[in-house]
Amino acid sequence: MILIGQYDSPFVRRVAIALHLYGLDYEHRPWSTFGDAEKIAPHNPLRRVPTLLLDDGEALIESGAILDHLDEVAGPDRALIPRAGPGRRAALKLCALATGLADKAVSLVYERVLHPEVSPAWVERCRTQVAGVLDALEADRAPRATRFWFGDKIGHGDIAVACAIRFVREAHPGLFDPARWPALEAHAARCEAMEPFPGVIQVFIPPA
Incomplete structure (x- = not known):
């Protein structure tokens, strides 16, 4: 997985912390939404972060949606939120x-x-x-x-x-x-x- 965005963003940071707590390996690309907008655009037309690129090439956007996926990967017993x-x-x-x-x-x-x-x-x-x-x-x-x-x-x-x-x-x-x-x-x-x-x-x- 590849996490796009700088850690000074509270949204990128919360995703990165969850990745660490789940023990999931990822590559970090600290791209700026202003200076690196054109790099982000092919993966997220909103040119926003966080954007998470999965190993199959799918791009997930918005921290809530990304964390929902990571919760599924971690499984219900390790998820950082109740199931229901x-x-x-x-x-x-x-x-x-x-x-x-x-x-x-x-x-x-x-x-x-x-x-x-x-x-x-x-x-x-x-x-x-x-x-x-x-x-x-x-x-x-x-x-x-x-x-x-x-x-x-x-x-x-x-x-x-x-x-x-x-x-x-x-x-x-x-x-x-x-x-x-x-x-x-x-x-x-x-x-x-x-x-x-x-x-x-x-x-x-x-x-x-």
Whole structure:
């Protein structure tokens, strides 16, 4: 398998971490959606990452769809998400909130670096959405005494939250307040300290 995309993307990173946790070998091509868009296009016409090329040549796009395939490969006993029922729905909701948080943080970067005139209304909307999701995640995580969100086993939601928080902190210094969201701070630190998180890192450097 070949994973296309840079690890400073929270979406690419969550896929790479799952690949490591599943023990699946892959080649990494750290292509940028801007500088390497034409390299990505033959595999993904959206020119987006992550894109995962399977050994038979099939290209999978979007992190959720890629992880769904990897869960099948790993099998139900090793999958990082329940197969069905309330547990699966809760995990998918957590993933949706975390990836939505990351998406809004990416939107704020694009607004800052791609537009000659920044829209204060759009920036405020995105920042409100980011803070709202962090508040909701904090309220859900704080009363849980378990090591990870839904127990003692790490799951896709745990990974997505940690990756999103790292991106927010690097792309928007000062936006994430550990004093306001201490349970999320502890959760992210716990994830980042375990393998393979430290080895799947590319520091985000905001474009000038």
